[in-house]
Amino acid sequence: MDFALFLDFDGTLVDIAPRPDAVVVEPGLIQNLEALRQRLGGALALVSGRPIAQIDGFLTPARFDAAGLHGVERRREGEIVGGRPEDHPDLRRQVERLHADSAPLANVLIEDKGASVAVHWRLANAEDAQRAEALVKEAAGLLSGAYRLQLGKAVGEIVPATATKAVAIRTFLEEAPYAGRRAIFLGDDKTDEIAFASVTEDGGVAVRVGDGETAAARRLPDPAAVRALIAAWAAGEPIDPDALPPA
Incomplete structure (x- = not known):
């Protein structure tokens, strides 16, 4: 087969x-x-x-x-389609907010991927990790269902719902x-x-x-x-x- x-x-x-x-x-x-x-x-x-x-x-x-x-975004035979940051203005506003609100949290990383955003707290202490998870959940909730939150190993990522x-x-x-x-x-x-x-x-x-x-x-x-x-x-x-x- x-x-x-x-x-x-x-x-x-x-x-x-x-x-x-x-x-x-x-x-x-x-x-x-x-x-x-x-x-x-x-x-x-x-x-x-x-x-x-x-x-x-x-x-x-x-x-x-x-x-x-x-x-x-997807690539087959060398051609990439999808993934333009400018197609996601509401998400871009939440990325700015996440950067600002997470600034006081030590070892919390905001990974801006353009059309999605991930918040990492693997290296953070327990209190900052809890706060980071709350921040990404709050940001996802403000995006009115157009995006979804995916929780992984010490990371929360907001991606388009589709x-x-x-x-x-x-x-x-x-x-x-x-x-x-x-x-x-x-x-x-x-x-x-x-x-x-x-x-x-x-x-x-x-x-x-x-x-x-x-x-x-x-x-x-x-x-x-x-x-x-x-x-x-x-x-x-x-x-x-x-x-x-x-x-």
């Missing part, structure tokens, strides 16, 4: 870092991804909460098909070279659960990386295991996601 492979980035391909700009791409990963993409006839895409430009920066010189900002990784994957699967293939999606966070459910519903295989309750049927323990799997598949071992450990 022909497969289409969809991969989250943070916590899946690379280990979670204290700051988004501090992740490390392990040697050989880019080459293995390129080899696996070739083996899959091009049907490999990254599906991330990061902007596509950030993913490119970590994986340079490679340029993969990708959905960024949880699907707000953008999900599930929609992004389904859109890829409507187009060559993904069409007609069985989807495999690997992700690690609460924000990936909607896509786990949709991929499973469509007959694909969802793989949760790390612990936690999940809608995925399969599980890998950590990003190191993901990288080892990609290396094995790139080297020609059988691609059999149903043989992975159960979740």
